[in-house]
Amino acid sequence: MSKRTGSQILWECLVHEGVTTVFGYPGGAILPAYDAMLDYPIRHVLVRHEQGAAHMADGYARAGGGVGVAIATSGPGATNLVTGIATAMMDSSPLVCITGQVPTKLIGYDAFQETDIGGITLPITKHNYLVTRVNDIMPALKEAFHLAKSGRPGPVLVDITKDAQQASAEWEWDPRPVKLRGYRPDRPITSSDLAKATALIRASRRPVILAGQGVIQSGAMNELVAFAELVDAPVALTLLGLGGVPASHRLNLGMMGMHGEAWVNHAIQEADLLMAFGMRFDDRVTGNTKTYALHAKKLHVDIDPSEINKNVAADAAIVGDLRETLKDFLDVLEPADHGPWLAYIDSMKGDVAVRDIQNLPDSGHLYAAHVINDIWRITEGKAVVVTDVGQHQMWEAQYYHHETPRSLITSGGLGTMGFALPAAIGAKIARPNAEVWAIVGDGGFQMTQAELTTAAQEGVKVNVAIINNGYLGMVRQWQEFFYERRYAATPLRSPDFVKLADAHGLAGFRVDARPQVMDVVQQARATDSTVLIDFRVEQEDSVYPMVPAGADLHAMIRRPEPSVLAETGADPI
Amino acid sequence: MHHTLVALVEDKPGVLNRVASLFRRRAFNIESLTVGRTAEPGVSRMTIVIDSDQASAERVTAYLYKLVNVLQVEDLGATPAVARDLALVKVTVAGHDRAALLRVVDETRAHIVDTGEQTMTLEITGEPPHVDAVIGRLEPLGIIEMVRTGQVAMRRGDTALSAAQCS
Ligand SMILES: Cc1ncc(C[n+]2csc(CCOP(=O)(O)OP(=O)(O)O)c2C)c(N)n1
Ligand SMILES: [Mg+2]
Numbered sequence: 233m234s235k236r237t238g239s240q241i242l243w244e245c246l247v248h249e250g251v252t253t254v255f256g257y258p259g260g261a262i263l264p265a266y267d268a269m270l271d272y273p274i275r276h277v278l279v280r281h282e283q284g285a286a287h288m289a290d291g292y293a294r295a296g297g298g299v300g301v302a303i304a305t306s307g308p309g310a311t312n313l314v315t316g317i318a319t320a321m322m323d324s325s326p327l328v329c330i331t332g333q334v335p336t337k338l339i340g341y342d343a344f345q346e347t348d349i350g351g352i353t354l355p356i357t358k359h360n361y362l363v364t365r366v367n368d369i370m371p372a373l374k375e376a377f378h379l380a381k382s383g384r385p386g387p388v389l390v391d392i393t394k395d396a397q398q399a400s401a402e403w404e405w406d407p408r409p410v411k412l413r414g415y416r417p418d419r420p421i422t423s424s425d426l427a428k429a430t431a432l433i434r435a436s437r438r439p440v441i442l443a444g445q446g447v448i449q450s451g452a453m454n455e456l457v458a459f460a461e462l463v464d465a466p467v468a469l470t471l472l473g474l475g476g477v478p479a480s481h482r483l484n485l486g487m488m489g490m491h492g493e494a495w496v497n498h499a500i501q502e503a504d505l506l507m508a509f510g511m512r513f514d515d516r517v518t519g520n521t522k523t524y525a526l527h528a529k530k531l532h533v534d535i536d537p538s539e540i541n542k543n544v545a546a547d548a549a550i551v552g553d554l555r556e557t558l559k560d561f562l563d564v565l566e567p568a569d570h571g572p573w574l575a576y577i578d579s580m581k582g583d584v585a586v587r588d589i590q591n592l593p594d595s596g597h598l599y600a601a602h603v604i605n606d607i608w609r610i611t612e613g614k615a616v617v618v619t620d621v622g623q624h625q626m627w628e629a630q631y632y633h634h635e636t637p638r639s640l641i642t643s644g645g646l647g648t649m650g651f652a653l654p655a656a657i658g659a660k661i662a663r664p665n666a667e668v669w670a671i672v673g674d675g676g677f678q679m680t681q682a683e684l685t686t687a688a689q690e691g692v693k694v695n696v697a698i699i700n701n702g703y704l705g706m707v708r709q710w711q712e713f714f715y716e717r718r719y720a721a722t723p724l725r726s727p728d729f730v731k732l733a734d735a736h737g738l739a740g741f742r743v744d745a746r747p748q749v750m751d752v753v754q755q756a757r758a759t760d761s762t763v764l765i766d767f768r769v770e771q772e773d774s775v776y777p778m779v780p781a782g783a784d785l786h787a788m789i790r791r792p793e794p795s796v797l798a799e800t801g802a803d804p805i
Numbered sequence: 806m807h808h809t810l811v812a813l814v815e816d817k818p819g820v821l822n823r824v825a826s827l828f829r830r831r832a833f834n835i836e837s838l839t840v841g842r843t844a845e846p847g848v849s850r851m852t853i854v855i856d857s858d859q860a861s862a863e864r865v866t867a868y869l870y871k872l873v874n875v876l877q878v879e880d881l882g883a884t885p886a887v888a889r890d891l892a893l894v895k896v897t898v899a900g901h902d903r904a905a906l907l908r909v910v911d912e913t914r915a916h917i918v919d920t921g922e923q924t925m926t927l928e929i930t931g932e933p934p935h936v937d938a939v940i941g942r943l944e945p946l947g948i949i950e951m952v953r954t955g956q957v958a959m960r961r962g963d964t965a966l967s968a969a970q971c972s
Contacts, residue, residue: 354826
């Protein structure tokens, strides 16, 4: 036991939790904590807006597999975190957000910079705390880290009053594991659930595995590949599941859903068994649930019991850790052969007129898909790619082929524009040896471009590829398809991005023709600091195929023929 | 269809808000919600009546379990249960037959808990339909103020809902 202030206890706890980096922005109510921070071995990354702090912590967590920490002051500092917290909540990303709060005796009096951040974040956190006493700081933080990373991960907010930060107490680290009466994240897998599931698997002739982010979060890639090979079932991935099975694996079908390839969605619609592993049947992957996979039994494995029967009714379900479940399956199941079914799915690929976009004659137009596919080839598919939200995000999912978990980081559930740049900075800090690319639209980039300054100040190197189509492209596409091309508020003017990079002391390039891509991407990779590339792509290009929102999954708007944007089926790395 | 859910929750600041916020956010309509102490210190009991089908009641149960402060949830829809509601009703006695009112009191086991010059206040306790029925008979006599606690409920028989298993 020794005497510590609340602020010191805060940093002691973070150090004990293994935190080395926090992303934040100071202010009055968190000032005692900032003052104490200087005495602890913690790197503080000063962001330019607290939203950036939450996204950086999120990117840090998703890339590195640990917990990301964001810190902000009360009032506007705390409310600026909100978009980032909601983003992390929707994508089950483990964050601990620490906010300062006005002194306890002022709570409820509309004090300067008082805001009820606990109330505001109630529906967008896994749990949150208001700490008003120095002795409650350690328990709250220990619980916060435990909650953030266990079970279905998610963001936890700890709001600490200024007086609790300033008060002193006799303190020592309590090494005992956290126990929470009402929180039981690790449920045993029951043998009867297992038996029901394996019966469905054995009976299936046309199985499809639907793999989501749960594969990545439970570290189940190897088990999933082994399972898919054992039962000879193809794997369709959700956006957040990409990387959960190597893209080059023969059983990998690719992405499902709204912008999934036609054969993937057709395979789902014609399957007799869907094995949903760590995914939640989001409306972007099911389309109209009334016509969704009507011939298929559904086996749902998820760690969150509230996901079972939420969007799609399950014929069998297992609540528990996916990796453990797959191990159990591997122990009891025997090899199966679904050759005819796989051959049938393969035959469906033929009719999308797949052509090798790499070898097409240069039409003089620069297509986003080309740029992304080129980046994939040049980086040998080994980069960590962080995308923003919009058309470029979908093209990335289609044309960058991810081989490893945690190599695609994107805002799926909330679809938060402005995510890419700060999340890429966080990802690079979590994995300094990785090559990190932010692929971002001209619109989304401008939402958080201030974080370019953060990258410059911190000396963090990320490669930023702006897919500049002069539009809020995805919204423009919807206007083109569903609103008679009335482009309300989607044409977008941007600053000179090369000059913007220059203003930050960073390298900037402009690319407007296909032959320049290779050279500029290589120059970017060879540069030690953050690089901005302004790719001036075709302006009115659209993402295909597309299942309109709420439509039947098999009712896709297909690529116009002939298409310059399809790839060959066999596209090895 | 009415569903009665019973939740044992940790008695911590903000728990009622968390539960209520969950129903709002997931677009469930609460018909009544009561909170009170239990035999175990630190554990409160909520009785929540919602208008929903069986599948939605199951969903809401799963969502309730996601709240860290929620210890146990039971859907009494499937269990024989004792349910009680309490109403205080202030009825005017001016301008009509006092005897009519006393007859209702007599026949319905209502209690007179206060009498004023112009009014009489009754306490009605019982299964919610009983309380509804009594109120229905009082309405023509002139209700000028009313409050109901909302339903509390407990399973019948020897088994008990307890938070002891989550310690
Ligand atoms: C914060 C936020 N506001 C609005 C939207 C709606 N939205 C989705 S995609 C999109 C357009 C994105 O434009 P851009 O960043 O240029 O990317 P592009 O689609 O052109 O590739 C918009 C406005 C959103 N997802 N997030
Ligand atoms: Mg754009």
